[in-house]
Amino acid sequence: MNTAQSKPNQTLNHVEQTALVLLGMGEDAAAKVLQHFSREETQRVTRAMAQLSGIQSDSARGVIQHFFEDFRLHSGIRGASKEYLSNTLRKALGNDLAKGLLNNLYGDEIRNNMQRLQWVESDVLARFIACEHPQMQAIFLAYLHAESSSAVLKHLPSDYHDELLYRIARLQDIDHQVMNDLNDLIERCIAQVSVVQSAPLSGVKQVADIINRFEGDRATLMEMLRLHDENVATEIEENMxxxxxxxxxxxxxxxxxxxxxxxxxxxxxxxxxxxxxxxxxxxxxxxxxxxxxxxxxxxxxxxxxxxxxxxxxxxxxxxxxxxxxxxxxxxxxxxxxxx
CATH class of the missing domain: 1.10.220.30 (Flagellar motor switch protein FliG, alpha-alpha superhelical domain)
Structure with a gap:
């Protein structure tokens, strides 16, 4: 009997535990999972699958239960954590392939967060990022919608517009830590805007529009407004x-x-x-x-x-x-x- 036979649950290594989970999935599901493994990982796992025998049902149930408890702990309704995804993908795909996929995943997250900034005035965004490092400004503008990005650029000092655009043009891979910093910047921007930004409203223009559409005695309304403030009444008339x-x-x-x-x-x-x-x-x-x-x-x-x-x-x-x-x-x- 080989060494993998009759092993208690706690002595199975990670490869053997993975092999046990795959065996419990069935042929079709296991085949789909193996498609995402590297060649070396596939060889190690399939070798372990071939050698496993004599595993008691309690041990098998314990390994599978541990797998799902670990998954539930790291996922939840917001999805798996970045660390969990990073570790899992690197084990499954290798560093090079995992890096590209992680960049796509994190990039999508940043782009989704950027969508929340589409209603913020461009001058407000420009003031917020003005003190950031030019490289961070460039990354921020790169992920912002092109129309909004152009409007924000207009409110930044013109003497280094070319530098920012050059930095954007040179962007390719962005480090995960920089991604985290950018996400933090977006969250801080949203938090500040929600506190300090007020909705623009021209009260005089609104009154002029109301009176223009008022079906009652407009002349009396205007006379009453003049009693309050002659200048305000004149400004209302100009907006009418x-x-x-x-x-x-x-x-x-x-x-x-x-x-x-x-x-x-x-x-x-x-x-x-x-x-x-x-x-x-x-x-x-x-x-x-x-x-x-x-x-x-x-x-x-x-x-x-x-x-x-x-x-x-x-x-x-x-x-x-x-x-x-x-x-x-x-x-x-x-x-x-x-x-």
Missing amino acids: FDFMVLSRQREDTLDKLVQQIPTELWSVALKGAEIMLQQAIKRSMPQRMAKALEDDMELRGAVPLSRVESARAEIMQMVRALSEAGDIELVLYEEATVE
Whole structure:
């Protein structure tokens, strides 16, 4: 009988315990596992599998139970630890193959963490990494989405943009310790941003938008706001030059606007606008011009929102210029009248 026969559980070496677990898996499962072993490891394990005999059921059960307890200890819901994965893969694949796989695994983890930074303003990220070593900055930018990375780079000192880009271009393999340092940097950034970053909000612009869409007495609202602060009320009025305000203009004002503003610009700006506004503009146009506007809007089909907003902004600049020049009398809100 060979030395492996009748060995108690505690005297089986690691190779023999591995062989015992593989024998318990069955042929198909064991074959899939062996595909991931190196040639030397496969020879050692299969030799041990061939030599094992006379193992008592209690001993076999003890080895298999120890295997699963060890797996449960190191995995859990977050997956196996880096140390466990590193040791396991190096034993299974050898150092060279394991290194590539570990880099991929850790790289995916870093990229997933980077996704959490996509909503952070680029200037905030730039300030956060400004004191880091240039190499760490380069690695940080390399894992960040290209669009975000470019925006962050813009806020970093321009005199070493070229150095950072050169460092990024030279990146290939990144040491596991550097990966850990980068992950720590990301976590610290997220922790700090969640504490100090506030959501941008323009209160004056919000009030202007509310009043522009308010169906009640806008004039009274503005008078009440003036009682609070004349300067704030004036600032609100300036922000009320919203495209939507055109639907409240008198016919003579709209007549002048449709004469001054090209039909092509109207056809883009009116995309997605409220029906009331579209009808007001068309009523001020000659029938043939209104028909041409409708045909142009239909032919254009879907238009990018950025183009629509740009066209509306261009029109409102022209409207404001005409108003300041006294060519039109712009009504921001309907005031009460008396006979």
